Every structure is written in structure tokens, then in C-alpha cells.
Amino acid sequence: MNADVLIVGGGIQGCATAYQLARRGVSVLVVEKDYIARHASGVNAGGVRLIGRDLAEVPLSRQSMRMWHTLDEELEADTGFRAKGLINIAADDADIAALNDRQQKMQALGYDHERIISRDELRERLPFVDPTCVGGAMSELDGYAIPYKATNAFRLAAERHGATFLEGTELAGLRRIGEAWLAATSRGDISAGTIVNCAGAWADRVAAMIGDNVPLSHAAPMLMITARMPHFASPVVGAVSRQLSFKQFENGTVLIGGGAKGFADRAANRTRLDYAKLAQASRTAIEFFPIMAKASINRMWAGLEAYMPDNLPVIGPAVNADRAFHAFGFSAHGFQMGPVVGKVMADLVLTGASDFDLSAFRIDRYDRKVL
Amino acid sequence: MSAALTLSEHGRSALVLDRGVAPGGQIFRSVSTSPLPDRTALGPDYAAGAELVSAYTNSRAKHVAGADVWHIGEDGRILYSHEGTTKQVEAREILICPGAIERPMPIRGWTLPGVMTAGAAQVMLKSDAMVAENAVFAGSGPLLYLIVAQYLRLGVKVAGLVDTTPAENYLKAAPLLPAALGGFGLLRKGLALLSEIRRAGVPVYRNATDLAILGDQRAEGLVFTSDGRQEIKADTVFLHHGVLPNPNMTRALGLAHHWNEDQLAWHVTKDAFGQSSLPHVSVAGDGGGIVGADGARHEGTLAAMNVLTRLGHFASDQRDRLAKPRLAQLRRLARFRRFIDRLYQPRPALRLPQDSETVVCRCEEQRLSDLRQGFEEGARDPNALKSRTRCGMGPCQGRQCGPIVSGLLAKWQDLPVQDVGYYRLRSPQKLLSLEEFSQFQTVVPDEGGTK
Amino acid sequence: MFRSLRTDNPELVRVSVNGHAVEIASGQSVWSALALSGQTTTRKAALSGEDRSAYCAMGVCFECMVEIDGIPNQQACLRRVADGMTIATQTITETSVAK
Numbered sequence: 001m002n003a004d005v006l007i008v009g010g011g012i013q014g015c016a017t018a019y020q021l022a023r024r025g026v027s028v029l030v031v032e033k034d035y036i037a038r039h040a041s042g043v044n045a046g047g048v049r050l051i052g053r054d055l056a057e058v059p060l061s062r063q064s065m066r067m068w069h070t071l072d073e074e075l076e077a078d079t080g081f082r083a084k085g086l087i088n089i090a091a092d093d094a095d096i097a098a099l100n101d102r103q104q105k106m107q108a109l110g111y112d113h114e115r116i117i118s119r120d121e122l123r124e125r126l127p128f129v130d131p132t133c134v135g136g137a138m139s140e141l142d143g144y145a146i147p148y149k150a151t152n153a154f155r156l157a158a159e160r161h162g163a164t165f166l167e168g169t170e171l172a173g174l175r176r177i178g179e180a181w182l183a184a185t186s187r188g189d190i191s192a193g194t195i196v197n198c199a200g201a202w203a204d205r206v207a208a209m210i211g212d213n214v215p216l217s218h219a220a221p222m223l224m225i226t227a228r229m230p231h232f233a234s235p236v237v238g239a240v241s242r243q244l245s246f247k248q249f250e251n252g253t254v255l256i257g258g259g260a261k262g263f264a265d266r267a268a269n270r271t272r273l274d275y276a277k278l279a280q281a282s283r284t285a286i287e288f289f290p291i292m293a294k295a296s297i298n299r300m301w302a303g304l305e306a307y308m309p310d311n312l313p314v315i316g317p318a319v320n321a322d323r324a325f326h327a328f329g330f331s332a333h334g335f336q337m338g339p340v341v342g343k344v345m346a347d348l349v350l351t352g353a354s355d356f357d358l359s360a361f362r363i364d365r366y367d368r369k370v371l
Numbered sequence: 372m373s374a375a376l377t378l379s380e381h382g383r384s385a386l387v388l389d390r391g392v393a394p395g396g397q398i399f400r401s402v403s404t405s406p407l408p409d410r411t412a413l414g415p416d417y418a419a420g421a422e423l424v425s426a427y428t429n430s431r432a433k434h435v436a437g438a439d440v441w442h443i444g445e446d447g448r449i450l451y452s453h454e455g456t457t458k459q460v461e462a463r464e465i466l467i468c469p470g471a472i473e474r475p476m477p478i479r480g481w482t483l484p485g486v487m488t489a490g491a492a493q494v495m496l497k498s499d500a501m502v503a504e505n506a507v508f509a510g511s512g513p514l515l516y517l518i519v520a521q522y523l524r525l526g527v528k529v530a531g532l533v534d535t536t537p538a539e540n541y542l543k544a545a546p547l548l549p550a551a552l553g554g555f556g557l558l559r560k561g562l563a564l565l566s567e568i569r570r571a572g573v574p575v576y577r578n579a580t581d582l583a584i585l586g587d588q589r590a591e592g593l594v595f596t597s598d599g600r601q602e603i604k605a606d607t608v609f610l611h612h613g614v615l616p617n618p619n620m621t622r623a624l625g626l627a628h629h630w631n632e633d634q635l636a637w638h639v640t641k642d643a644f645g646q647s648s649l650p651h652v653s654v655a656g657d658g659g660g661i662v663g664a665d666g667a668r669h670e671g672t673l674a675a676m677n678v679l680t681r682l683g684h685f686a687s688d689q690r691d692r693l694a695k696p697r698l699a700q701l702r703r704l705a706r707f708r709r710f711i712d713r714l715y716q717p718r719p720a721l722r723l724p725q726d727s728e729t730v731v732c733r734c735e736e737q738r739l740s741d742l743r744q745g746f747e748e749g750a751r752d753p754n755a756l757k758s759r760t761r762c763g764m765g766p767c768q769g770r771q772c773g774p775i776v777s778g779l780l781a782k783w784q785d786l787p788v789q790d791v792g793y794y795r796l797r798s799p800q801k802l803l804s805l806e807e808f809s810q811f812q813t814v815v816p817d818e819g820g821t822k
Numbered sequence: 823m824f825r826s827l828r829t830d831n832p833e834l835v836r837v838s839v840n841g842h843a844v845e846i847a848s849g850q851s852v853w854s855a856l857a858l859s860g861q862t863t864t865r866k867a868a869l870s871g872e873d874r875s876a877y878c879a880m881g882v883c884f885e886c887m888v889e890i891d892g893i894p895n896q897q898a899c900l901r902r903v904a905d906g907m908t909i910a911t912q913t914i915t916e917t918s919v920a921k
Contacts, residue, residue: 035755042758143883148758227766227895228868232920282809296802298896408829472882484862484875491879500827500852736869766884802895
């Protein structure tokens with residue numbers, strides 16, 4: 001098999017990159033060892049969040065948010081995206097101080113998408129919040145999407161433009177032969193001019209095949225979802241300094257996250273849960289929203305996600321090989337970035353450059369540190 | 372109960388976590404506390420269960436009634452709801468006996484109020500002495516005939532028995548009959564039930580096909596083909612065409628499973644003593660593969676013998692010697708079971724929905740047409756289809772739609788069901804109160820933690 | 823129509839089913855309290871809002887979820903009646919709004 005570009009990994013970054021390349025006439029092959037959106041891209045919390053981003057990510061994230069708002073039309077699909085807003089709740093005055101501090105930094109850079117809301121506005125927007133909460137920060141642009149649907153929408157759109165997806169196909173080895181990459185896969189050899197590494201929690205192994213070392217780790221952030229509840233919270237909810245994150249979907253189910261980690265078993269392709277930590281997340285949810293005491297947990301799960309030491313992704317060209325690019329290590333906040341990353345990667349593949357400053361995301365940013 | 376008794380006979384105690392209010396499981400449910408005026412109407416097999424329950428109650432086993440296990444970890448940690456709190460126990464050896472659930476029969480209208488399963492009729496009778504007057508019973512298999520006979524003995528009117536056993540099954544099963552004759556007693560019991568039903572004057576329709584529930588808001592009867600189009604009016608329709616292992620506990624634990632073509636069901640992969648792909652986890656009874664009540668008693672005993680060996684109580688040759696007669700009886704039962712499985716093998720058209728508007732996922736109201744669309748949009752795996760359509764995401768966690776979805780994806784791709792697989796299941800295995808769970812702190816050993 | 827075959831004189835408890843007072847034998851299932859009082863709708867289907875009722879009666883199908891004493895998602899077939907219990911059809915659907 002041959003293609004101009006071989007993408008390794010069928011998560012949202014790989015599917016979005018495939019879409020952006022295919023629509024510009026490039027022949028694209030995507031290999032995915034399980035099925036599309038099997039891991040972090042399909043089982044994440046679905047948050048489409050601009051608020052609270054690391055400053056290095058804000059330009060990319062803002063552009064991605066603009067793309068989310070018209071994504072359904074562009075992909076001719078239902079990604080489940082809803083711009084319901086996101087509120088980070090301030091539980092006390094220390095939280096308010098932290099928000100004021102951030103607000104100053106954001107204003108200095110000219111960003112206006114986050115704003116502080118008063119206790120009254122908090123109560124108005126979230127009538128069921130515990131009355132002791134003092135305020136919060138809100139981004140009106142934020143919301144959520146349905147992870148599997150959104151990722152699959154990119155895949156289907158890419159296929160309409162001629163991209164090929166090989167599911168159940170694992171990359172076993174990679175060699176550079178002259179001007180081509182020769183990839184050995186469980187479905188035979190693939191020859192491609194360019195390789196793009198979007199392999200998520202497995203991306204360090206693909207990077208090593210390309211020739212780049214990277215200090216990637218993986219973990220299993222845990223989630224719980226309830227049976228349907230009467231609607232009580234329209235915006236996505238987080239907290240400034242507590243492990244609280246939840247959203248009530250339009251179907252009434254409430255997804256509870258918060259960042260507690262289970263146990264990741266990458267070799268066995270699976271995760272285990274830490275029930276004591278999930279119980280803590282349940283306590284926090286009820287503390288902030290007493291109505292949650294009536295909730296029933298329907299499912300609990302964890303996905304395998306890739307983390308970088310600084311919680312920033314790797315986006316950019318390989319440093320030790322030609323015609324190879326990376327996009328991985330999104331550290332549990334990459335779903336929102338998917339649309340723009342697809343665009344950035346297509347630009348890199350086709351022109352070698354990007355409109356964005358990618359210096360914070362270089363793969364070798366840890367190489368130069370003397371240990 | 373059988374496993375706990377065997378352990379007790381050898382001086383070991385077992386902690387038995389039982390969701391039921393009293394020992395007995397589904398088959399011997401309420402046998403020692405029957406609310407019925409005369410429990411002998413349920414037949415001698417049921418009454419015989421009282422003996423087992425009484426022996427079990429007098430054994431060393433510690434029975435925890437109302438213990439709803441919602442997580443078993445491969446590390447041996449078990450979490451269960453009991454009296455409104457989540458409790459934890461750590462076990463060196465675990466025996467899982469999740470029992471059977473009824474095979475879904477996704478016909479048009481099967482979600483309407485008034486449509487229940489034959490198993491439901493049994494449970495209501497045993498637990499609450501509650502019956503439905505003038506109901507229709509439709510489907511195939513021994514349990515269906517048994518409940519009809521029980522109703523008749525108790526003076527409850529039955530509007531009709533619609534037997535969907537395909538006529539050709541009698542021919543297909545015939546070659547297995549000689550081998551099954553070791554189970555002659557069981558066979559005779561089955562035939563006696565059918566003639567009892569006919570003698571009582573209940574209309575019996577044979578070789579029925581094209582079943583659909585009548586009614587718009589509620590069930591109003593059953594329409595079907597058997598010597599022409601037939602219709603029976605009734606406000607309750609009981610469906611049944613066999614049982615399947617209850618998969619959620621063994622699946623969530625990650626035990627190996629395989630597809631059994633004779634029973635058209637997923638079985639837990641285990642050895643002769645019920646030991647699963649995890650050495651310290653055994654499975655006995657219908658939850659591992661349908662063996663019936665008699666088979667379950669043998670399997671429970673055998674699993675206990677193996678556990679005793681693993682705990683160093685006796686050597687494996689001693690275990691094998693003790694096990695020999697039990698294993699022989701299980702083999703005899705298995706020959707009979709193969710005959711029954713062939714004879715009552717459900718019609719493909721009743722196992723998989725035919726009408727594009729028939730609901731497959733009762734919880735999330737996903738119809739055959741919705742699943743087909745999800746399939747055409749790229750979902751080839753049961754989990755991908757679940758993510759795409761929400762089929763299987765509801766409170767029953769796929770217990771109803773799971774077998775149908777695996778079957779549909781196999782049919783659409785012309786693949787063996789084994790290759791299509793099943794939902795990836797997780798704990799909790801029931802809806803868990805967030806309030807209850809929020810009070811769960813951490814590792815607090817209780818209940819002694821043996822077995 | 824559901825009916826009870828009991829001929830003993832069981833101890834009775836009083837429960838409320840959708841606001842109606844119902845006397846029922848102590849120890850029976852909540853589902854039997856609904857069925858014997860002719861109120862067989864346990865819940866509304868999540869999307870269509872159609873009536874649903876008990877299907878398996880053994881804890882597998884979750885069709886018989888009702889609200890008991892204000893707490894939703896209780897399986898009527900598994901719960902036992904208790905004196906003073908308030909039982910109500912569960913009406914939570916996709917469009918329900920919290921009050």
C-alpha cells in the first residue's frame with residue numbers, strides 16, 4: 001500500500017489531520033491499532049474548553065474554538081457540540097484572588113474570553129449551586145461535544161475526500177528508505193512520503209521509531225456518568241481550586257470528572273479504576289451541588305491518555321528525521337484542540353510552516369536541559 | 372449454596388454475598404418462606420429445594436442477604452451495597468454464580484407495558500404469590516411450559532400457549548435423542564408438562580412465526596402465524612425462548628469468554644472445575660454456560676473441591692477422586708442439554724429483530740434502523756456502535772441489547788459472533804447511588820474476608 | 823389483570839402509590855404493590871416518554887425503576903414495601919427540568 005501521508009493513530013488529532021490533508025488533495029492513509037476513537041478521543045469527558053488554558057496554548061485554542069462553532073456545517077455531521085458556556089466556581093475568597101490574578105495577565109495579552117462573575121450571577125446561571133459559593137469565572141464560547149461522534153465525523157469527512165482508514169492495524173516498525181517511509185503493519189507494508197505521529201498514549205513508541213525521544217507518560221483519568229436527571233445545570237461546571245468537573249448533557253445524564261486518575265495498563269490496552277478516589281469526586285460533586293445526592297451512577301470508566309511533564313502537547317516536526325511530524329501528549333485537554341491541530345499539521349506537511357508559534361510544543365524541549 | 376455446603380463439610384467457612392432476600396436464588400426463590408397456599412403446585416423439584424436451603428442454612432456459610440455486589444476486581448476486592456452503604460471485602464478465592472437471564476425476544480411491541488418474560492411470571496408467583504389472569508405465553512422451551520402448568524395447577528386461566536419451536540427442530544434434535552436418554556427423567560417431565568397443558572384445554576399453537584404484540588399504549592394481545600394468521604387478546608403477554616448466562620459480572624471482571632454455537636450464547640472460558648482465566652476466580656452454574664439447576668449443584672460442588680485444593684486442604688488427586696462421580700453426572704446432563712438446546716434452539720427471526728422500527732435497546736430506545744445507520748457510518752464493533760448510538764449505555768448496561776447487537780454485527784459483516792465480540796463492561800454492575808458511594812471511604816476490612 | 827393467590831392473613835403495611843393509599847402484605851415487592859393496585863406504569867421511557875412497566879421482575883432490565891420516598895431509579899422488583907413508603911411513577915425523561 002502507498003500513500004503521500006501515513007498517519008499513525010485514529011484519534012481526533014489523526015482524524016482531523018487526515019481530513020485537512022485529504023480535502024487539499026493529498027492521498028492519506030490512517031492506521032489505527034484498535035478502532036477510531038477507541039481511547040482518549042472517544043471516552044473523554046467531551047469538554048470543549050477555552051477557559052483556563054495555559055497561555056502558550058491560548059492562540060491555538062481560540063482558533064480551534066472558532067472552528068468548533070461551525071464544525072457541524074463544515075463536516076456535514078453532528079458532533080454533538082453545544083456552546084453552553086463554562087463556569088469555574090470560586091468556593092472562597094482565595095479562589096476569587098486567583099481569578100483576579102489571571103484576569104490581569106489575560107487582559108495584558110488582550111484576551112477577553114474569560115470574565116469573572118459575581119455570586120448573584122453564579123446563582124442565576126446555576127440555581128442549584130451550593131449557596132456558600134462566592135462567584136466564578138465564565139467563558140461563553142465553551143461547551144461540550146460528544147467525543148466519539150466528533151472524532152468519527154472527522155473520519156467520515158476525510159473518507160469522503162478519499163482518505164483511507166485501516167482499523168485494527170498496528171504499526172510494528174518504521175524505516176526510512178531513501179525518500180520514503182516504509183511502515184511494517186499487522187496488515188502488511190505501507191510506503192509513504194511523510195509520516196504523522198498522532199498515536200496518543202502510544203506516541204512515544206512511534207516517536208522512537210521515527211528517531212525522536214520524548215519523556216511521555218500515560219495515565220487513566222476517570223469519569224462517571226449518571227442515569228438521566230431532571231435538567232439542573234446548563235453550563236459546563238468546573239471549580240477554580242477543587243477537583244470538580246461536570247456537565248449535564250442535553251439527554252439529562254451528568255458526567256462527573258475532576259481529574260482523579262485510575263491505573264493505566266498500556267501493555268494490556270486497558271485501565272483499572274481507583275474507587276476511593278471516585279468516591280471523593282462524588283463527595284465533591286454533592287458538596288457543590290446538593291441535588292446530586294439523588295443521582296445514580298450508571299457507568300464508570302477511564303481512558304488511556306498521554307501526558308507531557310509540563311502538560312503541554314508536542315506539536316511540530318520531528319527533529320531527527322525528515323518528513324515526519326508529531327501531534328500528541330495533550331495531557332487530558334486535547335479534544336478541544338483537535339480541529340486546529342488538524343489544520344496546523346496539514347500546513348506543516350504541505351508547507352513546512354504554521355501560522356502559529358509552536359516553539360512551546362517542540363518535541364526536543366526537554367533535550368536541552370542538563371540533568 | 373452447593374459450593375458453600377461442600378466447603379462447610381470440609382470445615383471451611385464461606386462468605387456468601389446474595390442479592391436475594393433469602394437463600395434459594397431464582398430456581399428455589401422463597402422456597403422456605405413461600406407465600407403460596409400450597410407450594411407443591413410449583414412441582415416436586417421446587418419443593419426439593421427446601422432441603423438444600425435448610426442444609427445450607429445450617430452450614431458454616433455466612434449468608435449476607437441483600438448484598439448487591441457491584442464490583443469484583445481481579446485483585447480480589449469486592450465492593451457491594453448492603454443496607455444503604457458500600458462495603459468492601461477482600462477474598463483470596465472467589466466463586467461467581469451470577470445465574471441466567473432470559474434471552475431477549477425483540478419483536479414489535481416488546482417494550483409495551485404488559486409484556487413480560489416467563490421468568491418474571493415465575494418470580495412473581497414464587498415471591499409474591501402474584502399471577503396474571505388470562506395471559507398469553509409465547510416462545511419455546513421447558514421454562515415456558517413449566518410456568519403454564521404451574522398456573523393451571525393453581526387455577527389461573529391461561530389465554531393461550533404460542534409455541535415458536537420450529538417444526539424442523541424436532542428432526543434436527545432427533546439424532547441427539549439416544550445420547551440424551553441418560554436424562555430420560557428430565558425428558559419425561561417436559562413431555563408430561565405439555566400434555567398437562569393440553570388436557571387443561573388451553574389453546575396451544577405450534578410452529579408459530581411472525582410474532583408481534585398488539586396494542587399502541589399497552590399490550591392488548593399477540594398476533595402471529597400458525598396455520599394462518601392468529602390473534603389472541605390479552606393484557607399480559609409472557610415471552611420466553613431460553614436463557615443466557617448473566618454476563619455483566621464476569622465480563623466486567625475481564626474473564627475470558629467464548630461464543631458457544633450450540634447454545635448461541637457467550638460462555639465463560641473455564642476448566643472442568645469452573646476455574647476461569649483468573650486462577651483465583653471460579654464460575655459455577657448458569658452464569659458460566661447454561662447447565663440447569665441440577666448441573667449448577669454439581670458445578671458448585673466441583674468448584675468448592677478445587678478451591679479446597681488450592682487452599683491446601685487436600686491434594687489434587689484426592690480432589691479428582693471425589694470429583695469423578697460428579698463429573699460423570701455432569702457429562703450425562705450435558706448430553707441431555709445438547710438435545711434440549713437443539714430442540715428449543717430459537718428461531719433466528721425471533722433472536723434478531725426483523726422490523727426496522729423494532730426497539731433493540733430498551734433503555735435508550737434505539738431501533739434496528741438506528742443501529743443499521745450507525746453501522747453504515749463506520750461502527751463495526753459493539754463498543755463503537757455503543758459510542759455512536761448510545762445502544763447499551765442505559766441502566767440495564769446492555770443486558771437486553773448486548774446479545775442482539777453482537778448477533779446483528781456478525782450478520783451484517785458475515786463474521787462469526789466470536790470475532791465481533793461483546794460490549795466492554797465496567798463496574799458498577801447496577802445503578803449506584805452517588806450519595807451511598809460518596810460515603811465510601813477506603814480500605815476498611817470487614818466481614819473477615821475469607822473465601 | 824394481576825391478582826394475589828395469598829390466602830393467609832399476612833401483616834399489612836400501608837404505602838402510597840402515586841398518591842393513592844394501598845394496603846399490601848408486608849415483605850412483598852414494591853412492584854407487587856403497583857401491580858395489585860392496578861398502577862402498572864413504573865416509568866416513562868427516556869426519549870419518547872412512553873409508558874413502561876416491569877418486564878423481567880428479577881432485577882435485570884431496569885424497566886421497573888420508580889421513585890421511592892423521593893429517590894429515583896429504584897428497582898420496584900427488588901425493593902420490598904415498608905410501612906409509610908411513598909412510591910411514584912418515575913417521570914424523568916430527556917426533557918425533564920429540575921424544580
